[in-house]
Amino acid sequence: MPEDQQVDETTAPEAAAATDDLDDEIRDSDESEADVEDDESEDDESDDEDDSEDEDSEGDEGSGGSGRKGRSAKLIALDEEGDIAADYLEELLDIADLDGDIDTFTEGGRAHISIVTDANLLVGKDGEVLEALQELSRLAVMTETGKRSRLMLDIAGHRExxxxxxxxxxxxxxxxxxxxxxxxxxxxxxxxxxxxxxxxxxxxxxxxxxxxxxxxxxxxxxxx
The missing domain is CATH 3.30.1370.50 (R3H-like domain)
Structure with a gap:
């Protein structure tokens, strides 16, 4: 058994219960995930357009025009998305009693969250758990802000x-x-x-x- 999946016999019941709680969270997202999937497929066509808009905003920012305020407001909104998602994921890690360092950054017009951990449990087969956690994080952001989020989540370097x-x-x-x-x-x-x-x-x-x-x-x- 891989070292990162070994569990002390004295803590096995607690770890199992925490994992069950995490599974319940993921299952609860299934209905919402189906709705988000259609929107996610549109990202294939919209990513280039969004990136172009970011470049235009950077040009406005450099010229000191009105684009500066728009660009700053967008960055602030993305930072807020990252903070909300990071807090949500930190709570999930506590529930599952799993260790992991959470980093947030903004790139390509999206908020990015990276969980540095050795627990492949959070990635799952073919990244299935990772995808579910990403949708949960997006829903948490949407609940707080009222806006659809396009944040990207990576765990244990799986996406890279x-x-x-x-x-x-x-x-x-x-x-x-x-x-x-x-x-x-x-x-x-x-x-x-x-x-x-x-x-x-x-x-x-x-x-x-x-x-x-x-x-x-x-x-x-x-x-x-």
Whole structure:
């Protein structure tokens, strides 16, 4: 058994109960998660637009125009999202009796939360628990602010590792599409993963599109 999953026999009942509490929190989000999924799929198409808006705001800020106030207000709102989500996740960690350091930062027009921990329990198979915790965090922010959140959550570096894997996968698909002259269909992915692949394909000078319905929506890499 991996070291980070070992539990002292004297604390096993308490740890099990805490984990059950966390599972209940995640199950309670299932109905809301279905509603958020449709919005999340739109992020594939809106990320570039949002990033462009951020660049425009930075230009206004540098010129001392009205964009300065808008940019500052947006950063303040994102900082608030991060703080709300961090407090919520810290409570969940306490309930589950799990250790983890929580970092918050803003990047690409989103609030980002990173939990530094060795507990893979919070990631789950194929990141399923991570995705559920991200939706719970977004719902916690929406409850407090009344606005939909696009914050990103990473736990134990899972997303960064996945990003590296998908970058390699997308690069291979690009080479295959160029060599064969045929479209390459990749395995189903979540919106976060599809966005990474789209970016790699675009950087290589090819086009890609998303095809299918969730949860079987996938990226198709088109030949030149």
């Amino acid at each position: 590792k996945r990003r590296a894997e998908l970058t390699d996968l997308a690069s291979d698909a690009v080479e295959e599409a160029k060599a064969s002259g045929e479209a390459v269909r990749l395995s189903p992915m979540n919106p976060f993963e599809r966005k990474i692949v789209h970016d790699v394909v675009a950087a290589a000078g090819l086009n890609s599109e998303s095809d299918g319905e969730e949860p079987n929506r996938r990226v198709v890499v088109m030949p030149a």
